Every structure is written in C-alpha cells, then in structure tokens.
Amino acid sequence: MTKLCAVITDESDIAKAVILGAEAFEFRLDMFSKIPDDISFVKQKGMTIVTCRSKEDVSRKELFEKALNSGADFVDIESDSKLRDSFPSRTICSYHDFEKTPNSSEIISIFDDLSKSGVPKAAFMVRGLADLKNISDASEVLKKSGRRYILLGMGEVGEVTRIRAEKLGSFVSYCSVSKTSAEGQLTLTQAQSLKNAIITGITGYPLSKTFSPAIHNAAFCASDINGRYVKLPASKDELCLLPEIMKAYDISGINVTIPHKQAVMPLLTSFDSSAEKIGAVNTVDKNLRGYNTDHLGIAAALDFAEPENKKVLLIGAGGAARAAAYYFEKSNAELFITNRTYEKAAALAKEFGANAVRIEDLQPEYSIILNASPVCLAKNIFTENCVVMDMVYPDSDFLKSARDAGVKTVLSGKTMLIAQAAESFKIWTKTVPDKNEMEKAFDGAEK
Numbered sequence: 001m002t003k004l005c006a007v008i009t010d011e012s013d014i015a016k017a018v019i020l021g022a023e024a025f026e027f028r029l030d031m032f033s034k035i036p037d038d039i040s041f042v043k044q045k046g047m048t049i050v051t052c053r054s055k056e057d058v059s060r061k062e063l064f065e066k067a068l069n070s071g072a073d074f075v076d077i078e079s080d081s082k083l084r085d086s087f088p089s090r091t092i093c094s095y096h097d098f099e100k101t102p103n104s105s106e107i108i109s110i111f112d113d114l115s116k117s118g119v120p121k122a123a124f125m126v127r128g129l130a131d132l133k134n135i136s137d138a139s140e141v142l143k144k145s146g147r148r149y150i151l152l153g154m155g156e157v158g159e160v161t162r163i164r165a166e167k168l169g170s171f172v173s174y175c176s177v178s179k180t181s182a183e184g185q186l187t188l189t190q191a192q193s194l195k196n197a198i199i200t201g202i203t204g205y206p207l208s209k210t211f212s213p214a215i216h217n218a219a220f221c222a223s224d225i226n227g228r229y230v231k232l233p234a235s236k237d238e239l240c241l242l243p244e245i246m247k248a249y250d251i252s253g254i255n256v257t258i259p260h261k262q263a264v265m266p267l268l269t270s271f272d273s274s275a276e277k278i279g280a281v282n283t284v285d286k287n288l289r290g291y292n293t294d295h296l297g298i299a300a301a302l303d304f305a306e307p308e309n310k311k312v313l314l315i316g317a318g319g320a321a322r323a324a325a326y327y328f329e330k331s332n333a334e335l336f337i338t339n340r341t342y343e344k345a346a347a348l349a350k351e352f353g354a355n356a357v358r359i360e361d362l363q364p365e366y367s368i369i370l371n372a373s374p375v376c377l378a379k380n381i382f383t384e385n386c387v388v389m390d391m392v393y394p395d396s397d398f399l400k401s402a403r404d405a406g407v408k409t410v411l412s413g414k415t416m417l418i419a420q421a422a423e424s425f426k427i428w429t430k431t432v433p434d435k436n437e438m439e440k441a442f443d444g445a446e447k
C-alpha cells in the first residue's frame with residue numbers, strides 16, 4: 001500500500017497534515033525558514049522521514065543523528081552523499097534526475113545501487129509517453145523484487161505517476177501541504193481524493209497552450225466523479241506508445257490534438273460513424289474506440305450563422321479541418337478550402353464535395369470563414385458582415401486581423417473547445433458535465 005506522505009516545509013504544516021490524516025510525513029528541514037533546536041516534532045503517528053538538502057558538513061550528520069534519536073523513522077540521503085551508509089536500515093537513499101528519464105534497464109541499475117544503502121528512491125523528469133513507459137516498465141521489475149522502493153516522475157507530465165503511485169508499487173507518494181516542493185506534486189487533499197480516481201487526458205505535441213486540463217478538471221470537480229485530466233505529450237515517434245500507456249496507467253479516455261488526430265487512427269480498434277467519415281479522431285475511450293466530437297463543437301459555435309447555401313471558407317486541411325468539412329457538408333454550405341499545402345486542400349475538397357482554392361487567389365467573398373490552422377495564413381479576405389471564427393483560443397493574430405478589418409462577428413475557439421470537451425466527457429463518464437463551470441475555468445485559464 002502506498003503511503004501518502006505530507007511534505008512539511010514549515011512547523012505550521014504539521015497540525016494541518018495531522019488534521020488531514022496524513023499517513024506519513026517528510027520533514028524538509030532545508031525548506032524551513034529556520035531549523036529549530038527542538039525537533040521533537042519529527043515523531044508523529046505515522047512514518048516520518050527527515051530530509052535536509054544542505055551542505056555536506058559535520059552539522060548535517062549531527063542533524064540526521066538528532067532526527068533519528070528524536071523519533072524519525074528514516075533520513076533521506078542523496079546517493080552521492082558520503083553519508084549514504086551512515087545510518088543502516090534507517091536511510092532512504094535517493095536519486096534525482098532533473099533532466100530526463102533513462103531507459104528502464106538503467107532505472108533498474110540505479111535502484112540496484114540505491115538498495116545497497118537503504119530504501120531506494122528515484123525521481124526522474126518526465127516529458128512524454130516514452131518516459132512514462134520507462135517508468136512503468138521499471139516498476140514491473142521492481143515489484144517482483146518484493147522489496148520496498150519509491151519511484152516517481154517529476155514535472156507536470158509526471159503527475160500521472162503520482163496519481164498511480166499504488167499501481168507503480170511505490171512505497172510512498174509525496175504530497176504538498178502548503179508549499180509545493182516539486183512540480184507535478186499533488187496536494188495531500190488532492191492525492192487523498194484521487195485514490196482510485198479515473199484518469200483522462202490529452203495527447204498531442206506540444207501541449208503547452210492547451211486549456212483542456214483546466215476545463216475538464218473543473219467538470220470533474222463540479223461532478224460526483226473522482227477524476228483527473230492530465231497532459232500526456234507525445235512526439236510523432238512516441239504516439240505508438242499510447243495504447244500501452246493507457247493500459248499501464250489505467251487511463252479511461254484520451255483527447256487527441258494537433259498533430260495526431262489522423263495519425264492516431266491506426267492504433268485504434270474501432271470508430272464511431274462520425275470519426276470514420278471524418279477520418280480523424282479527437283477522443284479515444286479505454287477500449288481504444290475512436291470518436292470525433294470536434295464537429296459537434298463546431299456546430300455549437302457556428303450553427304447560429306446558418307451555413308446552409310452560404311459561401312464558406314475553411315482554412316486548413318488537417319484533422320480539425322476534416323471535422324469542419326464534415327460539418328459544412330452536412331449543413332449544405334458552399335464550401336471552399338484553402339491550406340498552406342494546396343494539394344491537401346484539393347484532396348480534402350474532393351472527399352467532401354467542396355472546392356479548393358489557393359491562398360493567393362482568395363478574395364473577400366465569404367459569409368463564414370473558419371480558420372483550422374494554428375497561424376494567420378490570409379488577411380485580405382474579410383468583409384464587415386462575414387462571421388469569422390478561429391479554432392485557436394483565446395485570441396489570435398487571425399482574429400485581430402478580422403477585427404482590424406471591421407468584422408462584426410469574430411469568434412475564438414472557446415465555444416468549440418468547451419462543446420467538444422463536454423461530448424468527450426460524456427463518452428468517458430456517461431455523465432453530462434457542468435458547462436458553466438467549464439466556461440469559468442476557461443476564463444480563469446485565460447487570465
């Protein structure tokens with residue numbers, strides 16, 4: 001059983017952690033504003049660890065001795081410290097790689113070395129699916145040893161390793177009480193509420209700008225569902241690991257964003273009819289069934305503009321543009337598609353009974369213009385009364401150009417984002433999320 005360990009960075013944290021029911025305590029004495037002479041507080045109901053990342057001198061050794069004599073169960077000592085073998089059977093021997101996660105056999109060698117000096121603890125910077133796979137592969141080997149170990153991923157992407165610490169077999173999972181001591185660390189309250197939580201998330205590359213975690217986590221908070229939505233970035237080479245990662249970390253659903261909406265399809269086992277027709281997937285469930293909820297998001301944003309029989313310009317020919325082409329085809333619009341790579345616009349237009357147009361040939365003649373590319377590809381295409389939407393949010397150069405040209409109705413990708421997210425949430429949880437809370441979270445993320 002993984003112990004949720006409250007990281008104490010100040011004496012005032014102790015009472016809070018006790019009230020919250022912490023199962024273990026790590027006293028980060030180096031983070032205290034001043035280390036008090038009396039450290040009898042290191043004896044608590046529950047396991048206690050004393051850590052002090054300070055200069056290697058005599059006083060450090062004395063502090064560890066004092067901590068153990070005062071009732072601490074363990075001292076945490078770095079693997080490169082001269083003190084690592086000073087307190088046999090009372091040491092957590094720790095290793096941190098703040099840059100990367102090595103491959104799983106290197107992780108195992110690191111653990112073999114750490115085990116010589118006590119309970120081994122290693123934390124690695126996690127940046128994507130390959131790192132998560134190395135951690136879960138290593139955990140499978142470590143579990144077989146039958147010995148205690150502490151294994152975790154650092155950084156925002158490492159969050160899933162903290163939520164699934166039990167599945168990884170980690171003896172301890174560290175949680176903050178007032179001050180976070182590491183990026184990706186959950187608060188004690190969060191960690192307690194996320195035991196046995198369902199996990200959903202998003203893959204794509206890069207994922208730095210997405211508001212999806214904010215709006216999905218707001219939907220979880222507003223519902224009775226114990227869940228967390230995490231970021232799982234995947235480079236093109238890593239995407240193939242998605243099914244394995246979903247299984248290893250027990251992930252119930254994934255959104256797929258730029259640039260993987262089409263590339264993800266060969267990894268899936270079945271599709272709903274719209275994903276099949278669109279030829280792109282933005283939602284995957286735990287059975288690896290692919291769905292497309294983007295077209296429903298576009299409908300939520302643009303139905304008011306009544307595209308039927310109207311001249312519509314779609315900019316882009318990627319996964320999101322495919323959902324838009326499907327929507328405009330169903331709406332009986334007169335659709336024109338342009339794209340950086342003209343050939344892709346031509347191929348998409350052929351599939352959806354539309355017309356392809358080169359960027360340099362564009363004229364200000366459309367009633368609705370939808371940008372499904374991440375950039376502003378054309379500027380002199382606006383008329384005052386056209387409806388302009390960019391899938392990008394919260395604002396964009398494209399929308400600024402439209403406003404500068406006097407366009408009255410200018411929409412960002414906000415409505416689409418929330419509507420497609422709500423549909424994904426329903427697929428995964430069979431529950432209708434609170435869209436008002438999602439909207440508030442979007443507005444909060446924008447600030």
Ligand code: NAP
Binds near residue numbers: 259341420
């Ligand atoms: P995708 O499948 O990778 O397609 C990208 C499209 O953008 C392609 O047409 C590509 O043109 C074009 N493009 C990419 N980089 C470009 C550049 N530097 N200059 C010119 N054109 C470029 O991506 P996607 O999933 O369709 O996403 C497209 C955009 O829509 C993204 O910004 C995404 O965040 C946004 N989106 C928003 C929502 C929402 O809910 N608001 C939903 C889905 C998507 P080529 O064919 O020439 O490569």
